[in-house]
Amino acid sequence: MTSNLSTTHSPSRRGFLSRAAMMAAAPAAAAIVGPGLAAGRAEAAEGDLPSYAPVPAASFGPALNADGYFVGRIQDNLYWVTDGFYQSMFLAGARGVVVVDAPPTIGHNLVRAINQVTAEAGTSSTVTHLVYSHSHADHIGASSIFGDDVVRVGHVETRRLLREAGDPNRPPPTLTFSDRRVLAVGADRLELEYHGPNHSPDNIFIYAPRQRTLMVVDVVFPGWVPFKNLAVSQDIPGWVRAHDVALDYGWTTLVGGHLGRLGVRADVELQRQYVHDLDDSVRQTLASLDPTPFFQQYGPSGNAWAIFKGYLDAAAVQAAAPVVDKYLGQLGGADVFTVDNAAVLFESLRIDAGRLGPFGIRP
Numbered sequence: 001m002t003s004n005l006s007t008t009h010s011p012s013r014r015g016f017l018s019r020a021a022m023m024a025a026a027p028a029a030a031a032i033v034g035p036g037l038a039a040g041r042a043e044a045a046e047g048d049l050p051s052y053a054p055v056p057a058a059s060f061g062p063a064l065n066a067d068g069y070f071v072g073r074i075q076d077n078l079y080w081v082t083d084g085f086y087q088s089m090f091l092a093g094a095r096g097v098v099v100v101d102a103p104p105t106i107g108h109n110l111v112r113a114i115n116q117v118t119a120e121a122g123t124s125s126t127v128t129h130l131v132y133s134h135s136h137a138d139h140i141g142a143s144s145i146f147g148d149d150v151v152r153v154g155h156v157e158t159r160r161l162l163r164e165a166g167d168p169n170r171p172p173p174t175l176t177f178s179d180r181r182v183l184a185v186g187a188d189r190l191e192l193e194y195h196g197p198n199h200s201p202d203n204i205f206i207y208a209p210r211q212r213t214l215m216v217v218d219v220v221f222p223g224w225v226p227f228k229n230l231a232v233s234q235d236i237p238g239w240v241r242a243h244d245v246a247l248d249y250g251w252t253t254l255v256g257g258h259l260g261r262l263g264v265r266a267d268v269e270l271q272r273q274y275v276h277d278l279d280d281s282v283r284q285t286l287a288s289l290d291p292t293p294f295f296q297q298y299g300p301s302g303n304a305w306a307i308f309k310g311y312l313d314a315a316a317v318q319a320a321a322p323v324v325d326k327y328l329g330q331l332g333g334a335d336v337f338t339v340d341n342a343a344v345l346f347e348s349l350r351i352d353a354g355r356l357g358p359f360g361i362r363p
C-alpha cells in the first residue's frame with residue numbers, strides 16, 4: 001500500500017517539509033508538538049536535532065486529502081480513517097454507524113469521513129455506538145464530539161479507568177463486558193474480546209469476521225518498529241504474547257491504530273521477529289556486559305542510581321545495535337526507538353523474568 005509519496009522521502013528538511021505539506025499533516029503535527037514548536041521554533045532547533053535514516057517507502061500509506069485525512073474501504077461496509085499518525089475504523093450499517101476509537105488528532109475529520117462515506121452509500125450517518133479499544137486519551141480523546149446519545153462500549157476496566165480519570169472528553173462506556181461481547185450491526189457483527197492486560201490493563205481485540213479484519217491498538221505498528229518503550233506498554237510479557245493472540249484470529253487486514261497504513265499478517269510476523277531478535281540481544285547483553293566500570297565510577301561516592309543508570313543505559317545501547325542494523329531499511333524508525341525498546345525489554349527481563357544480572361542474589 002505505497003503511494004506516490006514514496007518519491008519525496010528525502011531525509012533532508014526540504015524533503016520532510018514537502019512531504020508533510022503533501023500529507024497536510026501540519027494541523028495534526030501542531031496539535032501533537034504544540035503550536036509554538038510547529039510554527040516557529042522548529043527551524044531554530046533544526047541544527048540540534050538528530051537526523052535519522054530514511055523511512056522505507058513501503059511504511060507509508062495512501063495520500064491524505066486537503067482536510068488532512070484518508071478514508072478507505074477495508075471490505076464491504078467496513079472502513080478505516082487515518083491522519084498519518086492515528087487510525088480509526090467504522091462499520092456503516094443501513095440504520096447507523098458503529099465507530100471504533102476516536103483519536104483526537106483525527107478529531108472532527110472522523111465525522112467528515114463518516115459523512116462522506118454514508119452520503120455516497122446512501123446509508124444513515126448517525127453514529128449509534130462508539131467502541132473504545134482502551135482508555136488512553138490519544139485513541140479515544142475525541143469521544144466527546146459524538147455527544148451524549150451515542151452508546152459507548154468498552155471493557156469493564158476501561159470504565160473503571162475512565163471513571164477515575166474524570167476526563168470530559170472521554171465519557172466512560174455504559175455498555176461494558178468482561179470477556180466477550182458481540183455487537184450486531186445489521187447482517188454484520190463486531191466481536192469484542194479481552195485476552196488479559198498487554199499494552200494497557202484494558203486493551204481489547206475487535207474482530208469483524210465477515211470482513212476478516214482485526215483491530216488491536218498499540219500492539220503492532222505495520223511498517224514501523226513499535227513506538228517508544230514498546231508502545232509505553234504496562235505489561236510487557238502480555239504485550240509480547242498479544243502478537244500470538246492476534247495471529248490466532250483468522251484475519252487478512254489489521255487495523256493497528258497508528259500511522260498511515262493497514263497491516264497484513266506478514267507485518268505482525270515481522271514485528272514479532274523484531275521483538276524476538278531484541279529479546280535475544282538483550283539476553284546476550286545481560287550475559288556479556290561487564291558492570292564493573294559503573295561500580296568503580298559511581299560506587300565510591302555512594303551514587304547508587306548512577307550505577308544503575310550507567311549500566312542500564314549501556315545495556316540498552318549494546319542490545320539495540322545489532323537489531324537496528326538488521327531492521328534499518330525494513331521498518332520505519334528502527335534507529336529512532338530501538339534503544340528505548342531495548343531498555344524496556346532489558347528491564348522486563350530483570351523484573352518480570354527475574355534475570356537480574358549483577359543485581360541478583362548475593363553469593
Ligand SMILES: [Zn+2]
Nearest residue numbers: 136199200218
Ligand atoms: Zn494506548
